Structures are given as C-alpha cells and as structure tokens.
Amino acid sequence: MSLDKVLAHVDADQDNALARLIELLKIESISTDPAYAAECNRAADWLVDDLKSIGFEASKRETPGHPMVIAHNDKTDGTHVMFYGHYDVQPVDPLELWDNPPFDARVEDTPNGKVIRGRGSSDDKGQLMTFVEACRAWKAATGSLPTNVSIFFEGEEESGSPSLVPFMKENAAELKSDVALICDTGMVEPNTPSIVTMLRGLVGEQITIKGPSKDLHSGMYGGPSINPIRVLTRALGALHDDTGRVTLDGFYDGVPELPAQIAEQWKNLDFDEARFLGDVGLSKPAGENGRSVLEMLWSRPTAEVNGIWGGYTGEGFKTVLPAQASAKVSFRLVGQQDPVKIRDAFRAHIESFLPEDCSVEFHGHGNSGASSMAIDHPAFEQARGALSDEWENEGVFVGCGGSIPIAGHFQDIIGTQSMLIGFAQDDDSIHSPNEKYDLRSFHKGIRSWVRILAALN
Amino acid sequence: MSLDKVLAHVDADQDNALARLIELLKIESISTDPAYAAECNRAADWLVDDLKSIGFEASKRETPGHPMVIAHNDKTDGTHVMFYGHYDVQPVDPLELWDNPPFDARVEDTPNGKVIRGRGSSDDKGQLMTFVEACRAWKAATGSLPTNVSIFFEGEEESGSPSLVPFMKENAAELKSDVALICDTGMVEPNTPSIVTMLRGLVGEQITIKGPSKDLHSGMYGGPSINPIRVLTRALGALHDDTGRVTLDGFYDGVPELPAQIAEQWKNLDFDEARFLGDVGLSKPAGENGRSVLEMLWSRPTAEVNGIWGGYTGEGFKTVLPAQASAKVSFRLVGQQDPVKIRDAFRAHIESFLPEDCSVEFHGHGNSGASSMAIDHPAFEQARGALSDEWENEGVFVGCGGSIPIAGHFQDIIGTQSMLIGFAQDDDSIHSPNEKYDLRSFHKGIRSWVRILAALN
Numbered sequence: 001m002s003l004d005k006v007l008a009h010v011d012a013d014q015d016n017a018l019a020r021l022i023e024l025l026k027i028e029s030i031s032t033d034p035a036y037a038a039e040c041n042r043a044a045d046w047l048v049d050d051l052k053s054i055g056f057e058a059s060k061r062e063t064p065g066h067p068m069v070i071a072h073n074d075k076t077d078g079t080h081v082m083f084y085g086h087y088d089v090q091p092v093d094p095l096e097l098w099d100n101p102p103f104d105a106r107v108e109d110t111p112n113g114k115v116i117r118g119r120g121s122s123d124d125k126g127q128l129m130t131f132v133e134a135c136r137a138w139k140a141a142t143g144s145l146p147t148n149v150s151i152f153f154e155g156e157e158e159s160g161s162p163s164l165v166p167f168m169k170e171n172a173a174e175l176k177s178d179v180a181l182i183c184d185t186g187m188v189e190p191n192t193p194s195i196v197t198m199l200r201g202l203v204g205e206q207i208t209i210k211g212p213s214k215d216l217h218s219g220m221y222g223g224p225s226i227n228p229i230r231v232l233t234r235a236l237g238a239l240h241d242d243t244g245r246v247t248l249d250g251f252y253d254g255v256p257e258l259p260a261q262i263a264e265q266w267k268n269l270d271f272d273e274a275r276f277l278g279d280v281g282l283s284k285p286a287g288e289n290g291r292s293v294l295e296m297l298w299s300r301p302t303a304e305v306n307g308i309w310g311g312y313t314g315e316g317f318k319t320v321l322p323a324q325a326s327a328k329v330s331f332r333l334v335g336q337q338d339p340v341k342i343r344d345a346f347r348a349h350i351e352s353f354l355p356e357d358c359s360v361e362f363h364g365h366g367n368s369g370a371s372s373m374a375i376d377h378p379a380f381e382q383a384r385g386a387l388s389d390e391w392e393n394e395g396v397f398v399g400c401g402g403s404i405p406i407a408g409h410f411q412d413i414i415g416t417q418s419m420l421i422g423f424a425q426d427d428d429s430i431h432s433p434n435e436k437y438d439l440r441s442f443h444k445g446i447r448s449w450v451r452i453l454a455a456l457n
Numbered sequence: 458m459s460l461d462k463v464l465a466h467v468d469a470d471q472d473n474a475l476a477r478l479i480e481l482l483k484i485e486s487i488s489t490d491p492a493y494a495a496e497c498n499r500a501a502d503w504l505v506d507d508l509k510s511i512g513f514e515a516s517k518r519e520t521p522g523h524p525m526v527i528a529h530n531d532k533t534d535g536t537h538v539m540f541y542g543h544y545d546v547q548p549v550d551p552l553e554l555w556d557n558p559p560f561d562a563r564v565e566d567t568p569n570g571k572v573i574r575g576r577g578s579s580d581d582k583g584q585l586m587t588f589v590e591a592c593r594a595w596k597a598a599t600g601s602l603p604t605n606v607s608i609f610f611e612g613e614e615e616s617g618s619p620s621l622v623p624f625m626k627e628n629a630a631e632l633k634s635d636v637a638l639i640c641d642t643g644m645v646e647p648n649t650p651s652i653v654t655m656l657r658g659l660v661g662e663q664i665t666i667k668g669p670s671k672d673l674h675s676g677m678y679g680g681p682s683i684n685p686i687r688v689l690t691r692a693l694g695a696l697h698d699d700t701g702r703v704t705l706d707g708f709y710d711g712v713p714e715l716p717a718q719i720a721e722q723w724k725n726l727d728f729d730e731a732r733f734l735g736d737v738g739l740s741k742p743a744g745e746n747g748r749s750v751l752e753m754l755w756s757r758p759t760a761e762v763n764g765i766w767g768g769y770t771g772e773g774f775k776t777v778l779p780a781q782a783s784a785k786v787s788f789r790l791v792g793q794q795d796p797v798k799i800r801d802a803f804r805a806h807i808e809s810f811l812p813e814d815c816s817v818e819f820h821g822h823g824n825s826g827a828s829s830m831a832i833d834h835p836a837f838e839q840a841r842g843a844l845s846d847e848w849e850n851e852g853v854f855v856g857c858g859g860s861i862p863i864a865g866h867f868q869d870i871i872g873t874q875s876m877l878i879g880f881a882q883d884d885d886s887i888h889s890p891n892e893k894y895d896l897r898s899f900h901k902g903i904r905s906w907v908r909i910l911a912a913l914n
Binding site: 031034090091094097158159186200202204206211213214215216217218219220221222223225226229230232233236237238239240273276277280281282283284285286287293296297300302304305306307308309310311312313314315317318320322326328332355356357365366402403426429430431432433 | 488489490491547548550554615616617643657659661663668669670671672673674675676677678679680681682683684686687689690691692693694695696697730733734737738739740741742743744750753754757759761762763764765766767768769770771772773774775776777778779782783785787789812813814822823857858859860883886887888889890
C-alpha cells in the first residue's frame with residue numbers, strides 16, 4: 001500500500017529532512033527589520049530551489065515588501081489543496097538570553113526529547129517544512145502526489161503582512177483551490193493533534209505622546225512642565241479595570257458567549273490550567289474574572305501593551321523629563337468585534353487623557369477581525385481522521401489565541417475554506433529567546449501531512 | 458587699582474580662556490556609564506595640570522569611583538573660600554538629535570549672541586572654568602590671589618555622587634573653609650545675577666516589575682498571563698491625582714508654605730511664566746493647581762518618571778508579553794520632606810499594585826533632602842554687591858528646582874555655609890542634546906568671580 005511506503009520513506013529520510021531544515025534556519029529572515037531584507041529574499045530563493053528539486057513549478061513573486069513563493073504540482077485531478085506557511089521570523093532580542101546563536105540552529109537533548117533549537121524552528125520554518133517533506137516523500141516513494149497541491153509561502157507574517165491582501169487579490173485566480181491548509185498553529189497538548197476552528201483577530205497601534213519641544217532637566221523644569229510618560233502611563237494604566245475587563249467604550253460589542261456545546265468540549269480537553277501557567281512562572285489567570293484559561297485564550301478579547309519606552313533607559317540615572325514617550329499596544333479580537341471600531345475607541349481613550357500641552361501620534365500595525373471555520377466542510381473530518389491515525393489521541397477542534405489573518409483572507413478574497421493544522425507545542429518559546437521545535441513534532445508532523453494528503457484525495 | 462587690572466586681563470585673555478575650555482570639553486567624561494571611566498580620569502588629570510600651571514598645589518585623589526581634584530593656593534590670611542564644581546557630564550543620547558558631535562565643542566553665532574555648543578559646556582565644565590579663569594587672571598595681573606582659595610572638583614555629580622560623602626568625611630579638616638562657593642546653577646533671567654538660597658532634594662528609584670518567567674507570545678498567552686507593563690503603567694499612572702498632587706502617603710509631610718515675604722520677592726522678579734514655558738513648547742503649568750511656576754520649580758515637591766522601558770521597542774511590531782518592565786522614577790523634595798520616608802512610601806505604593814504573580818525589584822539612586830542657606834552670613838551680601846557691579850540688574854536671592862546635595866554636605870559634614878552662584882541660562886539645554894553655554898555667561902562669569910574674590914577678601 002502506497003501510504004505505508006511513503007511513511008516508511010519519511011522514517012528513513014529523517015536525518016536528511018533535518019539537515020534541510022537546519023539549512024533554512026540559518027537564513028536570518030527577520031521581516032520586521034529592514035536591515036534583513038536581503039536575508040528574507042535569500043529564504044525565498046532557498047524555498048523556490050527546494051520546491052523545484054521535488055518537481056514543483058515554483059517561483060518567487062516580488063511585492064513592495066518581501067517576496068512570496070508560489071508553487072504548483074503538475075497533477076490536475078483530485079482535490080486541489082493550497083498549503084500556506086511563512087518563511088519570515090521574529091526579531092531575536094534580547095539576544096543575551098539565547099543559550100546559542102539564534103541562527104545557528106542545532107539539535108539538543110532535553111528531558112522531553114530531542115529538539116531543534118533556533119529562531120523560526122517552530123514559527124514557522126519547521127512547520128512549513130513538515131508539508132514540504134511530506135510532498136518530497138510522496139514523490140520519492142511513489143513518483144507523484146496523491147492529490148493536486150499548490151504552495152504559498154509568505155515573508156511578512158511577523159510584520160503585519162502589508163503585501164498579502166493586494167497580492168491575493170491580484171492573484172486570486174491562481175490561488176483558487178478546494179481547501180487551504182495552514183500550518184502555523186500548535187497542539188492543545190503533546191499527544192492530541194488539533195485543528196483550529198476559531199482564531200482571534202488583531203489590531204496593533206503604536207502611539208507617541210509628545211510634550212515639551214525637547215528633553216528637559218527635571219531640576220530646571222520639573223513641576224511646571226508636563227512629562228509625557230506621566231500621560232502615557234495614566235492612559236495605558238486605565239485600559240483595564242479591577243476585574244480584568246478592558247475599559248474602552250464598546251469594546252465588548254460583538255463578543256459572543258461561548259455556545260454551551262463548545263464550552264463542554266473544551267472542559268473535556270486534557271488541558272491543565274495550573275501546568276499551562278506554571279510552565280511560565282505564573283499561578284493565577286490574569287484575564288477577566290470568572291473565565292477559564294481556555295476561554296481567556298480562545299474566545300475572549302484582550303488589550304496588551306507589547307512595548308513601552310521613553311526617557312533615559314541606560315545605565316545609572318538621568319533626571320530627564322523626556323520630550324516624548326511611546327508604546328506599542330495590541331488587541332486580540334473575537335467574534336464580531338470590529339477592528340476599525342476598536343482602533344477608534346483606543347485612539348479616543350488616549351486622546352481623553354491628553355492635557356492641553358500634549359499631542360499624540362498614532363501609527364496602525366495590522367487590522368484583522370476574528371474568524372471561525374465552517375467545520376461542516378468534509379475536509380475537516382477527513383483531516384481529523386488522518387491525524388487520529390497518526391497520534392496517540394483523537395484529533396480535536398480547538399480555538400487559538402493568536403491571529404492568523406491568512407485564514408480570513410482565503411475565505412474573503414479567494415472563497416476557499418481554511419484548515420489550520422500545526423504541531424507546535426506550548427513550550428516552543430516562539431517569539432522568545434531559545435525558540436525550539438520538537439523533533440517529534442517535525443517527524444510526526446511530516447507523517448501527518450502524508451496521511452492528510454491521502455485522506456483528502 | 459588692581460581689580461580693574463584683573464578685569465582688563467580677563468577681557469584681553471578671552472580667546473585663550475575659550476581655547477582652554479574647548480580642550481576640556483573634548484574629554485568624554487560621562488560618569489554614569491562605566492565605559493567612560495578612563496575619560497573621567499583624563500578630565501581630572503587635565504584639571505590638576507591646569508591648576509598647577511597657575512600656581513595651585515593640586516592633586517588627584519582616588520575614590521572607589523571617579524577621582525576628586527583638590528587644590529590649595531599658598532596664601533594663608535584672608536577669608537578662606539572653597540570652590541566646588543564637577544567635571545563629569547551627562548550621557549549624550551539621543552545622539553541623533555545633536556547638530557554637531559557632543560564632544561567636539563565649537564563656538565556658534567545665534568540670534569542671542571555667541572555660544573559654546575557641546576556636552577558639559579554649561580553643566581558644569583564651562584561654569585567651573587569661570588572660577589579657574591578668574592584665579593588665573595588674578596595671578597597673571599597681580600601675581601597673587603586676593604584671598605585664600607581652595608578648589609574641590611568632583612567627577613560623579615551626574616551619577617549620584619557615591620564617593621562624595623565618604624570623601625568629605627575623611628578629608629573634613631582639609632576641606633574646612635569660611636565659605637563654600639558652588640558654581641552649578643543659573644541666572645533667573647539673562648541680566649539678573651542670582652544667588653540660590655533654596656535647593657530641592659532628590660530621591661531616585663529604579664524599579665523592575667517581573668511577571669512571567671520569560672517573554673511570551675500574546676497570541677499563545679494573552680489573556681490568562683499577567684503583563685508586567687500593565688502593572689507598571691497602572692502603578693506609575695496613579696502617582697498623581699487630577700489636580701497635579703502626588704498621591705503617595707504622607708508625601709506632603711514637611712512641605713512648608715512659602716513665607717509671604719519670599720513669595721512677594723518672587724512675584725517681583727522679572728520672570729515671564731509664558732516665556733519660560735513657551736521656550737520649551739508648553740503653555741500650561743503642569744504642577745499642582747493654583748501654584749505659580751516659580752513655586753512649582755523652587756518650593757514644591759515633584760514626582761517624575763525619568764525613564765520607562767519594557768517589551769519590544771524596535772522597528773515594526775512584535776506581539777510579545779514581556780517578562781519584565783522597568784522605570785526610573787525621581788522625586789524632588791523641599792522643606793523638611795524626609796528622603797527615607799518618601800522612598801518607603803513610593804515602594805509601598807508600587808507594592809500595593811502588585812498582583813499575586815508579579816514581583817518587584819527596587820534599586821535606589823541618590824537620596825538627599827532639600828536645603829536652605831543662612832543668608833545672614835556676611836558673604837551673601839558681599840557677593841550680591843559684587844554681582845550687581847558686574848551685571849545690568851541687581852543680584853537676587855532665588856530658589857532652585859534642581860538638587861545640589863553638595864551644599865547640604867558642606868553644611869552637615871564640614872560646617873561650612875555654601876553660596877550657589879552660577880551663570881547658566883534657561884535655554885542652555887543641560888542634560889539635553891545641543892547643550893550650550895553663552896559666551897557672555899562665560900566671560901561675565903569670570904569677571905563676576907574676579908569681583909567676588911575681591912569682595913570676600
């Protein structure tokens with residue numbers, strides 16, 4: 001049976017697959033920092049070459065930002081699947097917290113098994129390579145793919161995807177497929193393969209509050225002169241009330257209560273709140289009072305300050321009153337929350353704290369509503385079955401706290417339903433120092449796609 | 458008459474005096490950053506050599522931090538004055554806002570006359586050199602100083618003076634004098650020489666609030682995980698109430714109302730609130746409601762956040778929940794406010810905002826109460842007369858918003874009364890990019906000290 005042959009090939013080819021991933025991880029494709037543009041380009045070229053080597057018609061497509069990679073195979077019958085991943089990665093700071101250089105990925109033994117350690121190993125190079133390797137194994141073991149496959153790699157996912165929507169609109173015909181497969185999510189626990197059917201949206205804002213025309217000495221000006229940090233901390237400190245609710249006007253408009261049936265499913269998941277929080281040094285859920293951790297993560301909206309800076313932040317002390325202070329703030333959205341209204345409510349909130357002598361500059365970063373998948377599409381049960389065959393536990397339908405706007409774009413722009421299937425683990429430290437991907441996720445991830453490609457055929 | 462001869466020498470020697478100052482300004486003596494320790498040492502050596510060249514017995518005195526410079530002249534009769542200044546300077550960031558390199562000082566024409574532009578030109582190298590040049594002129598024109606002069610230069614004033622008190626205690630006998638002259642203050646307006654008789658104290662604190670054990674991804678953890686920036690902004694945003702008062706428990710204990718007589722003097726000063734604020738882009742006093750700008754600056758206490766940082770602060774966006782967030786906070790004190798109690802009240806305030814899963818680290822920077830001078834000491838009227846002879850307007854007794862702990866130390870440790878006389882202007886941009894010192898301040902400052910040395914004789 002060809003499925004077994006392909007799975008056997010995956011097992012036999014593990015070391016080579018790992019070597020290829022490590023090569024890709026050496027490319028410093030940080031998309032948010034313009035200094036790394038050439039590296040992003042290099043990652044795209046590497047993927048084009050690799051996809052060509054296994055028989056895809058692959059090409060790099062220029063955009064105003066970092067390039068896309070598009071590939072098609074030559075099979076024209078069967079279900080047409082479009083696989084999406086992103087080759088760009090997060091910045092690496094604080095660099096001093098990495099035990100090894102972030103772009104010199106290596107395999108390490110850990111108490112929980114072998115891992116590949118390096119920036120992008122989990123998010124998302126390791127994940128996208130699970131699919132590429134599954135295709136390679138089908139080709140190597142049988143000479144062809146079991147279904148019609150296209151591939152779409154983005155290089156701006158970690159920087160708000162500015163080119164994504166225009167590109168999808170311009171190339172909608174080429175991107176049309178029966179189902180989109182997105183590999184940028186995790187498993188609810190290490191033995192339970194998970195298909196994400198609810199995704200939170202994201203609104204990001206950078207704000208700068210300006211006061212005096214220059215930095216002042218607090219001895220000469222302290223008292224009569226407004227300090228922009230005072231204004232910023234007052235405004236941001238008032239984003240939440242004492243019960244953990246976000247205070248913006250109309251923030252909870254369009255936030256649905258979880259249907260009883262889904263709430264029940266989530267309660268039955270093998271999810272340990274104390275372990276989840278304890279793994280990152282916490283013990284008490286910090287979201288809205290009276291909600292479970294999974295609700296806070298998957299079905300409730302948030303407001304977070306992701307960065308703040310102003311004044312003197314170096315060694316020692318400097319009694320400066322700074323001319324300005326800044327912050328990066330983001331909101332995770334659920335249900336029918338309207339990103340535009342949330343952004344407007346935030347801006348109005350900040351402006352309500354501005355004294356006469358201060359001004360504010362806003363700069364938007366990203367703007368996507370939440371999305372829900374139509375799980376009655378037959379591909380969902382086919383994929384869940386394939387995943388259940390590969391892993392210890394049955395596959396489950398879950399939510400996801402992150403924002404993966406591509407799922408909504410496939411729906412809205414292309415008219416294609418998305419399935420989000422990924423093999424990342426909670427402790428992968430994505431976006432943090434010492435990011436890793438379990439070798440088990442990599443290996444069983446490849447095998448999962450091998451099975452799913454057969455099941456969707 | 459020898460005073461005229463000395464003043465004429467000052468006028469004739471202006472270019473040389475300026476060249477010497479520019480040489481000193483090239484030394485990058487930033488005391489707060491350990492990377493510049495050798496430069497601080499070099500500044501001390503330069504001063505020792507210069508003082509020796511005009512006949513002082515001068516030496517560098519090592520401390521656990523940056524060295525002191527002590528010099529004595531050989532005259533044993535007459536009033537013994539001890540002059541204090543500091544050769545260290547503030548950091549230069551943000552470097553990109555400087556029009557010229559901060560340590561390549563140069564003379565510039567401006568609409569208000571010529572200035573010397575560079576870090577330390579006003580605070581405090583330009584100021585301390587006014588006194589050195591006055592001594593040089595006396596020696597050059599008459600062969601001797603009119604009174605008994607010692608000099609004391611510090612190299613840690615901009616970094617909390619950690620070695621100052623131990624050094625003064627160990628060398629109290631050598632530092633004993635009839636009156637201390639401190640040149641580190643400004644003029645209330647460009648034509649009115651000013652003797653500072655009230656100084657605010659300073660308490661500095663650096664705080665770091667810690668939450669999760671590592672940086673987290675807000676998609677994976679946002680909601681259930683506490684964000685230390687949220688805690689920090691709530692706590693700092695609550696430091697002031699809506700009327701501009703500081704909210705710490707007992708903060709106003711020991712803050713006296715201004716005596717009616719002093720309030721009247723300040724009202725009569727040629728001080729333009731609108732111009733003072735307008736020069737730095739502001740229009741509305743930000744201190745306690747119902748107080749004048751001079752009260753806010755000279756006789757009212759403050760709380761200011763001088764620096765804040767946490768999370769991702771680079772280009773683009775990163776949806777991180779940081780493991781920690783920090784701030785530098787300082788308080789200007791007046792009257793009998795107790796620095797220890799203020800520090801304790803601040804720490805208690807922060808702790809009252811800490812949720813169960815957060816901890817806080819405090820690190821103190823500086824700790825000095827306010828001080829008031831005994832203006833019935835005869836030197837005050839002698840100096841005021843000398844200043845009135847040099848400048849357009851009569852000399853005045855004023856307050857100062859800054860903290861110059863040395864004045865209190867001369868009083869408490871040595872038993873010597875201090876007079877604070879300086880020639881800085883409001884627009885000198887001390888502690889900011891493009892710091893400058895008016896050539897007029899430099900030249901008339903030298904002439905002022907020439908006159909004061911004669912008057913105190």
